[in-house]
Amino acid sequence: MQRILPRGEIESLDHTSIPRLRLPVRASVFADRAARLRQLATDNPAGAYLLLLAHLVDGQHKQLSALPAAALPAEVLATAQTHGMPPLLASGWKRDPQWLSILGSLLNHMINTPGVPGAAQQVCQDLLNKAQSTPQKLEDLADALLAEQLPEQDGAAAPFVMAALQVYWTHLACSLTEEQLSVISPFGVCPSCGSLPVASVVRVGGREDGCRYMCCPRCSVEWHLVRVTCSHCEDTKSVAYHAIEDGPEGIKAESCDKCHTYRKIFYQEKQLGLDPVADDLASLALDVLMGEEGYSRASGNPLLWHQS
Ligand SMILES: [Zn+2]
Ligand SMILES: [Zn+2]
The missing domain is CATH 3.90.1670.10 (FdhE-like domain)
Structure with missing residues (x-):
C-alpha cells in the first residue's frame, strides 16, 4: 500500500467563484x-x-x-x-x-x-x-x-x-x-437532506475544475468542501491519502488521524465517467486495506449493508 502524505498546499482559488452546490x-x-x-x-x-x-x-x-x-x-x-x-x-x-x-x-x-x-x-x-x-x-x-x-x-x-x-x-x-438552500448548514451533512456523504469527487471542467465535492447518496446533491480537510471532523492537519499499489488510478482513501476515519476520494480527471455510489461499490478492496490500517469508514453506501 502506498501512503501519500498531503503536500499541505493551500487552495489559492478564489472561493467566491466556486459553485457551492451541484444539483x-x-x-x-x-x-x-x-x-x-x-x-x-x-x-x-x-x-x-x-x-x-x-x-x-x-x-x-x-x-x-x-x-x-x-x-x-x-x-x-x-x-x-x-x-x-x-x-x-x-x-x-x-x-x-x-x-x-x-x-x-x-x-x-x-x-x-x-x-x-x-x-x-x-x-x-x-x-x-x-x-x-x-x-x-x-x-x-x-x-x-x-x-x-x-x-x-x-x-x-x-x-x-x-x-x-x-x-x-x-x-x-x-x-x-x-x-x-441555506448558505450556512451544519458541517459534514448534505445541505439538502442531512444525509452523510458516501464519498467525494474532485471534478474537472468549468468553474468546478479541481474542486472537491461531497456526494449525497440519498438525494444526489453534491456540496463543495475544501480539499485536504477531514470530511468527518473538519481537521486539516492529520489528513493523509492512501491508494492501492498498482490499483486503478484516480481512487484514494482520505484518512484522518484525529478521528481515525476515512472516506474515498475520486478524481474525475483520471476516471471521466465516474459515479461516487457506483465507484465506491467497485472499490471494496480499498475498504479492506483501510480496515487493516485501523481506520473506520465514516459512513456507508446505501446499496450495500453489512450485517453487524
Ligand atoms: Zn442529500
Ligand atoms: Zn477527522
Missing part, C-alpha cells in the same frame, strides 16, 4: 450510474452484484423520469433557511406514501427483468407482498434505514428499500434551486 439532473443521474455500474462490472470481483445493481438503477431511472417536478412547501423551505438547516431532513420531512409506489414499481421491474438472479427476484417478490399486505412495516423499515440502522432480518431487502428512497429524495432535490 442532480433528473434525466441523467441514474442513467449515468447504470452505465457506470456496467462498465465497472467487467473484471471486478463484485461484478455480479454490480450488474444486479445496474438493473435496479435502470428501474430508478425509469421511475425518476416519469415523475413530474415536485412542489416543495414554501413554509418548510423558509423555516430551513431561517435556521440554516437542510430542508429535506429525513427526520422532519413528511414522507409522501408515493415512495411506496416507487418501491412497488422498482420491485416489479426487477421481477420482470431477465438476467436478475432468482434469489434476488425472490427477495423482491417477498418485499412486494409485504408492501401490499403490511405497508406500515415498510414505513418502519424505511425509518430505521434512514436513521442508519439495519434491523437484523432485513439485510437482503435494505438495498431495494433504499433504492426507492433514493428515487424519492432525488426527485425532491431535482426540484430545488440553489437559492432555496
Whole structure:
C-alpha cells in the first residue's frame, strides 16, 4: 500500500467563484450510474452484484423520469433557511406514501427483468407482498434505514428499500434551486437532506475544475468542501491519502488521524465517467486495506449493508 502524505498546499482559488452546490439532473443521474455500474462490472470481483445493481438503477431511472417536478412547501423551505438547516431532513420531512409506489414499481421491474438472479427476484417478490399486505412495516423499515440502522432480518431487502428512497429524495432535490438552500448548514451533512456523504469527487471542467465535492447518496446533491480537510471532523492537519499499489488510478482513501476515519476520494480527471455510489461499490478492496490500517469508514453506501 502506498501512503501519500498531503503536500499541505493551500487552495489559492478564489472561493467566491466556486459553485457551492451541484444539483442532480433528473434525466441523467441514474442513467449515468447504470452505465457506470456496467462498465465497472467487467473484471471486478463484485461484478455480479454490480450488474444486479445496474438493473435496479435502470428501474430508478425509469421511475425518476416519469415523475413530474415536485412542489416543495414554501413554509418548510423558509423555516430551513431561517435556521440554516437542510430542508429535506429525513427526520422532519413528511414522507409522501408515493415512495411506496416507487418501491412497488422498482420491485416489479426487477421481477420482470431477465438476467436478475432468482434469489434476488425472490427477495423482491417477498418485499412486494409485504408492501401490499403490511405497508406500515415498510414505513418502519424505511425509518430505521434512514436513521442508519439495519434491523437484523432485513439485510437482503435494505438495498431495494433504499433504492426507492433514493428515487424519492432525488426527485425532491431535482426540484430545488440553489437559492432555496441555506448558505450556512451544519458541517459534514448534505445541505439538502442531512444525509452523510458516501464519498467525494474532485471534478474537472468549468468553474468546478479541481474542486472537491461531497456526494449525497440519498438525494444526489453534491456540496463543495475544501480539499485536504477531514470530511468527518473538519481537521486539516492529520489528513493523509492512501491508494492501492498498482490499483486503478484516480481512487484514494482520505484518512484522518484525529478521528481515525476515512472516506474515498475520486478524481474525475483520471476516471471521466465516474459515479461516487457506483465507484465506491467497485472499490471494496480499498475498504479492506483501510480496515487493516485501523481506520473506520465514516459512513456507508446505501446499496450495500453489512450485517453487524
Ligand atoms: Zn442529500
Ligand atoms: Zn477527522
